[in-house]
Amino acid sequence: MSLLRRPDPVRDPVRFVDQRLGAASPLRATLRYVFPDHWSFMLGEIALYAFVMLVATGVFLTMYYVPDDQTVTYGGSYLPLQGRTMGAQYDSVLRLVFDVPAGNLMRQTHHWAANVFIVAIALHLARICLTGAFRRPRELNYLVGVTMLALALLEGFLGYSLIDDLLSGMGLAIAYAVAVSIPFVGDDLSFLAWGGEYPGASQFWPRMEIVHVLIVPVTIGALLSLHLVQIIRQHHTQFPGGPRSERAVVGTPMWAGYALRSIGLFLIVAGVLLLLGGLVQINPIWQWGPYETYLSTNGAQPDWYLGWLIGALRLMPPLEVRFGDFTAVPNPFWGGALYPLVVFAILYLWPWIDKRRWGDRDRHETLDRPRDNPRRTASFAALATWVFVILFAGSVDRFAFRTLISYEAQIWFLRGAALVAPLIAYRVTRRLCGELRARESHPLRGWSGTVVRRTPAGGWEQTGPAGEGEEDKEPAAR
Amino acid sequence: MRGSRLQVALAWLGLRLLRALRPKPAPPARRRAEPPEALEREPAASPGAELLVAALLLAAALAAAGFVVFYVVWPDTQLLGLCLGGALVLCGVAAALAGKRVVPQETAAEPYRALADEEKVDDVGEIVREVGDGVSRRTLLTGAAGVAGLTIGAAAVVPIASLGPGVDARIASTPWRRGRRLVDERGRALRPEQVAAGGVLLAFPEGADRDTLDAPVMLLRFAPAELELSSARRAAAPGGVIAYSRICTHAGCAVSMYRHPLYPPTAPDDALVCPCHFSTFDPRRGGAVTFGPAGRPLPQLPLELNAAGELVAAGDFIGSVGPTYGGSRQERPRA
Numbered sequence: 106m107s108l109l110r111r112p113d114p115v116r117d118p119v120r121f122v123d124q125r126l127g128a129a130s131p132l133r134a135t136l137r138y139v140f141p142d143h144w145s146f147m148l149g150e151i152a153l154y155a156f157v158m159l160v161a162t163g164v165f166l167t168m169y170y171v172p173d174d175q176t177v178t179y180g181g182s183y184l185p186l187q188g189r190t191m192g193a194q195y196d197s198v199l200r201l202v203f204d205v206p207a208g209n210l211m212r213q214t215h216h217w218a219a220n221v222f223i224v225a226i227a228l229h230l231a232r233i234c235l236t237g238a239f240r241r242p243r244e245l246n247y248l249v250g251v252t253m254l255a256l257a258l259l260e261g262f263l264g265y266s267l268i269d270d271l272l273s274g275m276g277l278a279i280a281y282a283v284a285v286s287i288p289f290v291g292d293d294l295s296f297l298a299w300g301g302e303y304p305g306a307s308q309f310w311p312r313m314e315i316v317h318v319l320i321v322p323v324t325i326g327a328l329l330s331l332h333l334v335q336i337i338r339q340h341h342t343q344f345p346g347g348p349r350s351e352r353a354v355v356g357t358p359m360w361a362g363y364a365l366r367s368i369g370l371f372l373i374v375a376g377v378l379l380l381l382g383g384l385v386q387i388n389p390i391w392q393w394g395p396y397e398t399y400l401s402t403n404g405a406q407p408d409w410y411l412g413w414l415i416g417a418l419r420l421m422p423p424l425e426v427r428f429g430d431f432t433a434v435p436n437p438f439w440g441g442a443l444y445p446l447v448v449f450a451i452l453y454l455w456p457w458i459d460k461r462r463w464g465d466r467d468r469h470e471t472l473d474r475p476r477d478n479p480r481r482t483a484s485f486a487a488l489a490t491w492v493f494v495i496l497f498a499g500s501v502d503r504f505a506f507r508t509l510i511s512y513e514a515q516i517w518f519l520r521g522a523a524l525v526a527p528l529i530a531y532r533v534t535r536r537l538c539g540e541l542r543a544r545e546s547h548p549l550r551g552w553s554g555t556v557v558r559r560t561p562a563g564g565w566e567q568t569g570p571a572g573e574g575e576e577d578k579e580p581a582a583r
Numbered sequence: 584m585r586g587s588r589l590q591v592a593l594a595w596l597g598l599r600l601l602r603a604l605r606p607k608p609a610p611p612a613r614r615r616a617e618p619p620e621a622l623e624r625e626p627a628a629s630p631g632a633e634l635l636v637a638a639l640l641l642a643a644a645l646a647a648a649g650f651v652v653f654y655v656v657w658p659d660t661q662l663l664g665l666c667l668g669g670a671l672v673l674c675g676v677a678a679a680l681a682g683k684r685v686v687p688q689e690t691a692a693e694p695y696r697a698l699a700d701e702e703k704v705d706d707v708g709e710i711v712r713e714v715g716d717g718v719s720r721r722t723l724l725t726g727a728a729g730v731a732g733l734t735i736g737a738a739a740v741v742p743i744a745s746l747g748p749g750v751d752a753r754i755a756s757t758p759w760r761r762g763r764r765l766v767d768e769r770g771r772a773l774r775p776e777q778v779a780a781g782g783v784l785l786a787f788p789e790g791a792d793r794d795t796l797d798a799p800v801m802l803l804r805f806a807p808a809e810l811e812l813s814s815a816r817r818a819a820a821p822g823g824v825i826a827y828s829r830i831c832t833h834a835g836c837a838v839s840m841y842r843h844p845l846y847p848p849t850a851p852d853d854a855l856v857c858p859c860h861f862s863t864f865d866p867r868r869g870g871a872v873t874f875g876p877a878g879r880p881l882p883q884l885p886l887e888l889n890a891a892g893e894l895v896a897a898g899d900f901i902g903s904v905g906p907t908y909g910g911s912r913q914e915r916p917r918a
Contacts, residue, residue: 139693206658210667213660242698275836279859282834282906289910297747303796303835303905306747340695348622353692355622362689365682372675376668383664399785399799399829401837403858418834418876419860425878425907435907436878437834470695502861512861513874 140363141343141356145232147370152225154374155218156329162215162382163318169205170267171197172314174307183391191395192269194310199391214382219261221378223410226254230452234485236472238342239456240465246335251452253328256321258410263317265388265408267310272388274396275405278303279418283441288434304398345471354470406500413492416499417444420520444495451488479538483531490530494522604634624689632684639677646670750908757899758791758798759884765789765800765826765894772893775824778804783841783855785829788896796905799829800884801838801855802894803866811868819885819897826884826894827870828904831857833877835906838864855881869901878907 123129140146173193179186181196183203201208230250233239239247262280266273281303284295300306340354349355357363381387393402407415417440426434451458459481460466475482497504498519505512541547556568650666653659715721765773765786778784784802787793807823819825831838836859844850854873855864862877864870870881882902889895 137691137693139691206654207660207663209660210663214664275859278835285906285908287909291909292750296750297743300747304794312746338696339698340693348692351695353694355690355692358689358691361686362682365678365686367682369675369677369679369682372671372678374675376671376673376675379664379668379671381664381668383661383668398794398796399787399837401839401858403840405858415860421876423862423872423876423878427878431910432878432907433910435909436876437906438909440876441834468698502858516861516874 136358136360138337138359139340139354139356140359141341141349141354143344145236146341148225148229148232150367150370151374152222152229153329154371155222155225155378156325157371158218158375158378159215159222160322160326162211162218163322165211166201166215167318169197169201169208170194170314172267172310173197174269174304174310186391186394189395194267195269195390195395198268198270202391210379210383212382213385213387214378216265216387217381217385218378219264220387220408220410221374223254223257223261226250226257227410230254231485231489234455235475235482236342236344237459237469237478237481238472240459240467240469242339242468243335243342244456246332246339247456248453249328249332249335251449253325253332254452255449256325256328260317260321260325261408262411263313263321267313267317268390269310269396270390271393271396271400271402272390272405274304274398275401276407276411278398279415279437279441281305282435283418283437286435286438287442288438291438340470342470342472344474349471351468351470404503404506406503409496412499413448413496414441414445414499416495416497416501417441419501420495420498420516420523422520448488448492476538476541479535479542482538483535486534487527487531491523491527494519494526498523603637622690622692624687627684627686627688629684632680636677636681636685639673639680643670643673643677646673756797757904758788758795759896759899761896761898762889763788763791763896764889765802765886765896772891773802774893775804775822775888778802778824780804780806781843786826786894796830796835797828797900799837800826801829802826803841805853805867809867813869816869816883816885816901819883819887819901821886821888824886824894825866826886827855827864827866828882828884828900830905831859831862831877832879832881832902832905832907833857833862833875834859836860838862838881 119129119132123132171193175193176190177193177196179189179191179196179199181187181200181203183199186199198212201212203209233247233250262276266277266280281295281299284298285291287294296302298305298309298312300308300312341356343349343354343356345351347355357366394400406412418437419440421436421440423436424439425432425436462480473481498516501515501519502512504510505515558566558568560566646666647670650663650670653662653666718724766789767773767784767786770789772789773784773786780803782803786800786802787798791798793799803825805823805825807817807820810817810820810823810825812820827838829837829839834857836857838855838857840856840858842851842854842856844852852873853866855866855870856862857875857877860876862875863873864877864881865873866881869883872878872880880902882900882904884900885897886894887897
């Protein structure tokens, strides 16, 4: 090595690290790591990037939030609430909104990011369930993913409950009622969490904050790492066709095409969340006012991802299990605890239900198109319909208000629909899958059959529309 | 003099810009590393895309600078969000475009890893079992370790009990006693004349903490003939003024809606409705559930008048206040 050698800005630092850690080889493998191309693979990435934004904006919010329920008199710059007594937590968020530059931008971006995070996870889950990506060898990663969804729902609820505005207080009251409704242990468990009977001890607030800002996010972060490590180990699944087979994953290498596109996606997700946070008002807490146990408001709705729980609480007929004056199972247990447990149990068991149904325990690296497994697709459609009919029941009061259709009549209708609609969805979806398969048409891209042409030599040649022909072929090898 | 210097600077900047815009000859293709094998590789660079990416990046820089400026001079939520969000979106579009249209486009294939290896599984099994080689008291050691593990686990879990008090009689106890006055939000004693028909008046126990589930009550007035109550309950509603717990027996929200028909022939009956899950209670029939998920009636607070003609409690609630506890004894309403 001569002293005159020109420094190389890439090789020199890599060599430095390689000489100490032997990192060049894994680094090369990383740069050449292959990502298959399909739009639906972006959904998980969007969830990941929304989580990054949640952490970034959340750190900002913790700098101002006060987890204290001491009664204070508001003296900030928002006139309509000046002189009102309220909890110190609500006061601290009002000050963040009105008196901290960019404070409301951060809060609203955080709230939007939470919504996008859960939408992206839910769609990602639908993609995984519909295409069979959960099959061997990816069952463990599927369980990690479902657990993150459950944690994300809890995290979202805790996040907006921290504020102690009128809406969030109503939500906490319901959460307490659901917690105490758990047979035999509910009262003890909720006394531990709340530090006493609702509205609970002062310690409840720092507890809820530490769970929201540390325990759950760190757990999600750890599971996220586990999720990604497993993907790196196993590689992505891919739709079969052309060179894409069970043996090799085909796509764009990390460097440079994929990395740039993924960085682009991150920046676009972050940017869109900030645009939403700046331009589209979300949870205007200053309009709700402070919460007291004896106050509530009409038209109260939780964030969309908890709508299915409030819907289940509303749909449930007034059924309780009682023996004399001994109540074994109070009503909120059915909708608030049992129903989400059943939905998550189905989700957790999904890979094993699928295995049992098809007797298929083989390793799969390629995906099924949803139509190619009509019964699996129809089952997922039934589950989704069950959840969404009940989610709709959560906002029937608003719908009744707009349409003037009696609330009671709608609830009775939806009680029936919650039982019948999944069956209808199953049959319709199954039929639809069969039709699509028979006609080989794509529901979004239209017809994609084959074209038969006469060649000048007098023979026949079969071609497909550009780029479509290959995808519809059977996988090359199993 | 200043003008000419500015002109020189502008000319220089213009020249630099022209130079930057002029396409340079592409460098020769590099040596390609080994697997994964490239199935296709072609340079995508197009001068138009390069210029567009540069323009997007400069626009992003402008928007980011705008964020800094607005943060200092006018920290308006909308402008800040527009600038920072716009900067990131522009930059993101630039990166994605660069990934698609500027850098070489490559399709590569990488073999899936072989995952299962029965031999290694056997190895692991054997290595783990080697721990017992030459150990004679295996059962004793395993048992002792198990006992130690369980007890230490229990010792680690038990302090969770410090988080909250035990569930005791406090659940059932309320601040209402016979003779306790009902006061309004400002603490003034209430008289039956203040309770108007067709409305709901919020009341609290005098001198007690209001922010609990068992303190707040609602006062309503009906003509005594309208009340379909047992004689005991009717006696607890002096002059047709009747009090119910404010807290829904379903999920603990405040029952803050009151439906009072102004034209009875076509409208449904009077009802107290909880906005959370629309449990509907009939105030003329002892708070009985007429619709919705609540499993038991709203507790009625028995009232009487003291010597000064003010409303006071005649005792504790008829029925337990607040959401029902699973697996616990709750006072059933006496009809």
